[in-house]
Amino acid sequence: MKKFVALLLALMMVLAMGACSSSGTTTEDTATNDTATTDDAATTDDAATTDDAATEDTGDTGAADGELIKVGFAQVGHESDWRTASTKSAQDVFTAENGYELSFVDCDNDSAVQLDAVRNFIQQGMDYIIIDPIVATGWDTVLTECEDEGIPVIVIDRTVDDSDKYASWVGSNFKTEGLACGEWLKAYAAAQGITEINALVIEGSTGASATIGRTEGFKEIADREGWTILDSQNGDFTEAGGQEVMESYCQSYKGQFNVVICQNDNEAYGAMTAMDQAGVTYGVGGDVILVSFDANKAALELVKEGKLNADFECNPMAAPDVDAVIKQLEAGETPEKEIYMNETWFVAEDVAGATITVDGAEQDLVVVTQEVLDARPY
Ligand code: GYE
Numbered sequence: 001m002k003k004f005v006a007l008l009l010a011l012m013m014v015l016a017m018g019a020c021s022s023s024g025t026t027t028e029d030t031a032t033n034d035t036a037t038t039d040d041a042a043t044t045d046d047a048a049t050t051d052d053a054a055t056e057d058t059g060d061t062g063a064a065d066g067e068l069i070k071v072g073f074a075q076v077g078h079e080s081d082w083r084t085a086s087t088k089s090a091q092d093v094f095t096a097e098n099g100y101e102l103s104f105v106d107c108d109n110d111s112a113v114q115l116d117a118v119r120n121f122i123q124q125g126m127d128y129i130i131i132d133p134i135v136a137t138g139w140d141t142v143l144t145e146c147e148d149e150g151i152p153v154i155v156i157d158r159t160v161d162d163s164d165k166y167a168s169w170v171g172s173n174f175k176t177e178g179l180a181c182g183e184w185l186k187a188y189a190a191a192q193g194i195t196e197i198n199a200l201v202i203e204g205s206t207g208a209s210a211t212i213g214r215t216e217g218f219k220e221i222a223d224r225e226g227w228t229i230l231d232s233q234n235g236d237f238t239e240a241g242g243q244e245v246m247e248s249y250c251q252s253y254k255g256q257f258n259v260v261i262c263q264n265d266n267e268a269y270g271a272m273t274a275m276d277q278a279g280v281t282y283g284v285g286g287d288v289i290l291v292s293f294d295a296n297k298a299a300l301e302l303v304k305e306g307k308l309n310a311d312f313e314c315n316p317m318a319a320p321d322v323d324a325v326i327k328q329l330e331a332g333e334t335p336e337k338e339i340y341m342n343e344t345w346f347v348a349e350d351v352a353g354a355t356i357t358v359d360g361a362e363q364d365l366v367v368v369t370q371e372v373l374d375a376r377p378y
Contacts, residue, residue: 068101069326072121073130076158077109079205079237080266081296085378086132086157086316093319109205109236111135118142122149128326129153135207136161154325156318159209168325170318170339174210177293177312178217180345180358181261184310184365185289186225187352194289197227199259202235202245202267210237210314214263214293230257235267242267246274254278259289265299268292268308283307284348295346297376304368306348315341316378346372 071094075087087104094102103124105117111134121129122145129151133139136159143165146153153166160166189197199222204211215232222229230253235241242262249257260275260282262268268290275282282288284306292299295313302308318341325335345356347365355362366372 067099068096069099069330070101070103070125070127071130071326072103072105072117072124072126072128074105074107074114074117074121074132076107076114076132076134078106079109080264080294081298082264082266082294082314082316083237085296086318088378089317089319090130090322093323098323107134109134111138115142119145122146122151126151128329130322131155131160131166132157133160133209134158134205136209136212137207139163140165152329154322156322157210157316161209164337167329168335168337168339170321170325170341172210172314172341172343174213174314175217176213176358177314177343178214178219179221180217180356180363181214181291181293181310181312182218182221182225183356183358184312184345184347184352185259185291186221187356188289188309188347191351191353194258197222197225197259198253198257199227199229199261200246200249200253200257201229201232201261202242202249202263202271203232204235204237204263204267206234208237211263218261235262235270237264237266239266239270242270243274244270246271247277250274250278250280257288260291262290262292264314265292265294265296265311268299268302272307283309295344297373297378300346300368300373300376303346303348304370304373309348311346313343313346315343317341 073090073094075090076083078084078087091102091104094100103121103126107114107117114131114134118129118131119142129146131153133155139160140163143153143160143163147165155166155169155171157171159169159171185197189195201215201218203215219229231249233245235245246260260271262271271290272282275288280287282290289309290307292308292311293314295311299308299311303311321339321341325339328335344366345363346368348368350367352365355364357363
């Protein structure tokens with residue numbers, strides 16, 4: 001906060017001196033140029049826009065709130081419990097007490113709405129824009145517009161794959177999650193004497209980097225091990241989607257599958273309902289090995305009960321890292337371009353060994369106990 005006050009005071013002094021450019025611009029240049037922008041022309045705009053935004057803040061929010069940093073967050077939607085935790089994380093961090101004014105848009109899984117939300121944030125003179133990209137491509141034009149206006153963009157969770165015009169990305173390695181799922185299944189099947197894997201995959205939303213990475217990672221191990229992936233369809237990261245896909249799988253592949261991979265917990269809940277209705281048993285001692293991603297607390301309860309065999313965590317609490325990135329940018333520092341969240345692989349039973357090797361790195365498997373559950377934040 002002190003830094004923001006200092007910055008604002010410096011800015012006011014510059015304005016008071018009637019020098020609305022050189023020295024003031026230089027200060028702001030440093031704050032943004034090192035990070036989000038690469039060319040000088042954009043940098044000049046950066047300073048002007050940031051100055052404008054700071055000045056407008058005073059008018060918009062009242063003199064006492066003049067120092068608040070305006071942040072626009074274009075969130076994917078509200079499709080899952082993971083998403084709810086991600087939204088809450090942002091709302092808890094970007095508060096007035098913490099020096100922020102948050103504009104939050106739930107894009108309801110619609111890419112066109114998300115692009116509009118970002119453009120509206122530009123219009124509104126946000127100081128920073130946070131995007132959790134619904135899909136991985138189609139971003140370069142609008143990110144160029146942000147850059148031209150000198151508004152640093154911070155991408156969270158899912159990746160942007162066709163542009164590097166953002167200051168920083170905070171999220172998870174989804175391919176590693178998929179690889180971990182495959183390596184665990186290999187160890188688990190070996191320990192259980194299961195020699196044939198016939199898997200059904202319920203994917204997340206099409207075009208999302210989370211879907212792409214988890215699908216690729218698991219397929220890489222399946223191909224290496226000679227497993228059969230009978231089918232892989234989109235369940236849209238929702239409980240209803242998971243149930244619908246699993247209902248059709250239960251009809252089409254009756255008696256043919258022994259593994260179901262759900263790319264998030266909500267899909268797994270839906271798949272459980274469909275399997276219950278079809279008389280298919282799953283989890284520890286069941287006909288089907290059931291695996292999920294996200295590791296929300298409610299799903300970890302099911303791992304503890306043995307209804308889910310394993311759950312690969314995806315950490316939704318990116319906002320504190322984004323806050324740190326913004327503070328670095330405010331201080332004229334260059335944040336890391338990629339910041340990875342810490343994640344844990346959770347299992348129901350201690351049969352596959354204590355660790356797996358994923359991409360050459362040894363990683364722990366954590367058996368879910370009450371103690372583990374009690375320590376979970378979400
Ligand atoms: O796994 C799912 C959510 O992008 C990693 O999106 C995120 C995914 C998460 O809807 O539950």
